[in-house]
Amino acid sequence: MKKIKLYLVGQKYEIEIENGFYEYIKDDINNLNNSDTQIKNLLNIMLKFSYKSYKNEQKMKNLLKKLDL
Numbered sequence: 001m002k003k004i005k006l007y008l009v010g011q012k013y014e015i016e017i018e019n020g021f022y023e024y025i026k027d028d029i030n031n032l033n034n035s036d037t038q039i040k041n042l043l044n045i046m047l048k049f050s051y052k053s054y055k056n057e058q059k060m061k062n063l064l065k066k067l068d069l
């Protein structure tokens with residue numbers, strides 16, 4: 001587990017996440033910490049991961065459809 005500090009809209013947060021997951025999101029965390037427009041960047045990050053989740057769900061549905069045949 002890795003502890004990271006996140007500064008968001010004047011608030012300091014310390015969170016603990018898995019090392020592998022941190023490697024996956026570390027660029028987003030660094031961009032967010034160093035951003036002047038944190039809310040906009042946070043929204044972009046949220047939408048990016050929501051879109052990835054949506055695309056993965058669509059792929060899974062297609063795979064399940066193929067397996068049912």
